[in-house]
Amino acid sequence: MRIATWNVNSVKARLPRLRSWLAEREPDVLLVQETKATDESWPATELAELGYESVHHGTGRWNGVAILSRVGLADVTRGLTAEPGFGGSTEARAIGATCAGVRLWSIYVPNGRTVGSDHFGYKLSFLRALREQCAAERAELGLAAPYGLLGDFNVAPTDADVWDITAFDGFTHVTPEERSAVVEIQRAAGADEALIDLMPRASADPRDERRPYTFWEMRMLGFQKGRGMRIDLALVSKSLADRTQAVWVDRDARKGEGPSDHAPLVLDLD
């Protein structure tokens, strides 16, 4: 089974590339972020023609998350129980479903903008709500149940996860507060059964030994200059990690005409 996560930065703008990517890589489950779609404009019919049932949670223009599956899609949950809002309303940043017996979430953590801003506080609140959701669900499902939080976390877990840590001094995505909030999510059900941050290789090539990034800024030719970040994560239970044979970034999806600024993160399971 193949599970992938991809911030597509508008499903409308990316539909041609999404279609060809699905045909090429044939994931069984794809967790999507930043669809920028409404539930009405979500291309469910086109995706169904490609063999995927899908669920979408979005209000248009910004945010929006979805799950595509060709191995079943059950127990759909839109949003987090304790999800905070921003500017007076809740956004569409989390959707969960059970696919082929695996409980999965498609997560789009707020960017945070600048350290100490209202949006930064919102980001930390969102991460706390995700920890609560994870703790409650894992307790309910049992710690042995295969479980995964995948998506765009907008946090680089370590200094090695950005192209040059000195370039990030004073910026979001690398602060101790954000990093410890992610660790707290991993430990939501206790340190013994912590979710594992699956480390991908940098591309589809098994011999690729470059540092693995999942995001490169559109501005300033970030991809062309190798200025990447590993901010799309797969945090999975031991039961799911044990089934994982390969984890890789589909770096090729960042190339060519009209890419997203993120590349898909792919898990190949036993």
Added chain:
DNA sequence: ATGTCGTGCAAAGCACGA
């Protein structure tokens, strides 16, 4: 290099978010 994208509004340019 505040250098690229995508969206929506109201318009063929701008504001906003990333």
